[in-house]
Amino acid sequence: MATRPSTGCGCAQVVLHAARGRSNARIARETGLHLDTVRCWRGRFAAQGLAGVSDRERSGRPPSYTALQVAEAKALACRLPAETGVPLARWSCPELAAELAARGITGLVSASTVRRWLRDDALKPWQYQSWIFITDPExxxxxxxxxxxxxxxxxxxxxxxxxxxxxxxxxxxxxxxxxxxxxLAPGQARAMRxxxxxxxxxxxxxxxxxxxxxxxxxxxxxxxxxxxxxxxxxxxxxxxxxxxxxxxxxxxxxxxxxxxxxxxxxxxxxxxxxxxxxxxxxxxxxxxxxxxxxxxxxxxxxxxxxxxxxxxxxxxxxxxxxxxxxxxxxxxxKFTTSDLDDLLARLDRHTADHPEESSAAVAA
The missing domain is CATH 3.30.420.10 (Ribonuclease H-like superfamily/Ribonuclease H)
Incomplete structure (x- = not known):
């Protein structure tokens, strides 16, 4: 079975060897290419010149989901489930996939596909970090x-x-x-139990x-x-x-x-x-x-x-x-007073950018 012709230096070698009058069998032997590949490139160059050795357009597999669907999936992942009426504390990829299908944003979509979409933007909605505002005036x-x-x-x-x-x-x-x-103590290929x-x-x-x-x-x-x-x-x-x-x-x-x-x-x-x-x-x-x-x-x-x-x-x-x-x-x-001042400056900037969070902390 013939292999798909390869572009690049392999094609150039076929053309150069052919210009020296060598046979297809010898070209295949000296370049390491399949005989059918040599025959294909040599024929295309003879018929079309340089235009024949460029790689042809390939349609490839059409995308299963549109860019809009992917964007809507990421937007949903960036919202708290409770804000969307879903009784969950955090999104997981299987839950997101099910919710996307239920809302009609996509058809049936796998959790691995959703995970791949989120990975492109380093989104991990199943993880969380806790934080607390400074309340001590001193x-x-x-x-x-x-x-x-x-x-x-x-x-x-x-x-x-x-x-x-x-x-x-x-x-x-x-x-x-x-x-x-x-x-039980650990053993070969076995952790402590x-x-x-x-x-x-x-x-x-x-x-x-x-x-x-x-x-x-x-x-x-x-x-x-x-x-x-x-x-x-x-x-x-x-x-x-x-x-x-x-x-x-x-x-x-x-x-x-x-x-x-x-x-x-x-x-x-x-x-x-x-x-x-x-x-x-x-x-x-x-x-x-x-x-x-x-x-x-x-x-x-x-x-x-x-x-x-x-x-x-x-x-x-x-x-x-x-x-x-x-x-x-x-x-x-290694944490010094200079690091402390840098930390407090970052917190001040965050509070200035998000005054509603600071107000909520004071009210609490």
């Missing part, structure tokens, strides 16, 4: 104080060698889930204080969070050197009920005169470095959760603290 000064402490300054003055920065927080409700069948069914063995709170510049963690487990458990953590740290004899120890905390407001600052200062409580802005726990440590704990200690009881949870957390403190290095914190 967001910048509070955040600046924390970021300055990470850079070892306070009020524009560098911290001394006998001043320390502690980041503290509580990780609530770490459960002891005892799997009904033993966890954890039984879905489990018995509950209770829950505890894990409180941690992280020395930002020394990368040292102090932790304790408590039945629940509260003022007393938090002050027990403070006492655990402040009763040991170098913190007991330090000039100042800054405690960076969020606005949780265990250490909220001026009352918490006064309580801390009364118990330890060299301790200074520093709050992050409201809804800005991401500024607190101990949250990074908690993410490490979640990945390396807690998940997958398979503990026989709470004692095993406590023992695992204590052992991990020792392991972590033996090799840890300070986090490479």
């Amino acid at each position: 967001f910048r000064p509070k955040a600046e104080r924390v970021l300055d402490l990470y850079a070892r300054t306070w009020g524009g003055v560098p911290l001394g060698a006998d001043e320390y920065v502690i980041s503290a927080e509580e990780k609530t409700s770490i459960q002891a889930r005892c799997r009904c069948h033993p966890t 954890v039984n879905h069914t489990y018995g509950r063995g209770g829950a505890l709170a894990y409180l941690a204080a992280y020395d930002v510049h020394r990368a040292k963690v102090f932790g304790r487990c408590e039945p629940r969070t509260g003022i007393d458990p938090f002050m027990a953590l403070v006492t655990q740290v402040m009763s040991t050197d170098p913190y007991a004899s330090a000039k100042r120890v800054f405690w960076v905390v969020d606005n949780g009920s265990s250490h909220r407001g001026k009352a918490a600052a006064d309580r801390l200062a009364a118990a330890f005169p060299n301790a200074v409580l520093v709050h992050t802005p409201v809804h800005a726990s991401w500024v607190n470095q101990v949250e990074i440590f908690f993410s490490v704990v979640q990945r390396k200690v807690v998940s997958p959760n398979d503990f026989t009881d709470l004692t095993e949870v406590e023992n695992r957390l204590r052992a991990f603290e020792d392991r972590y403190n033996a090799t840890a290095q300070p986090f490479q914190w």
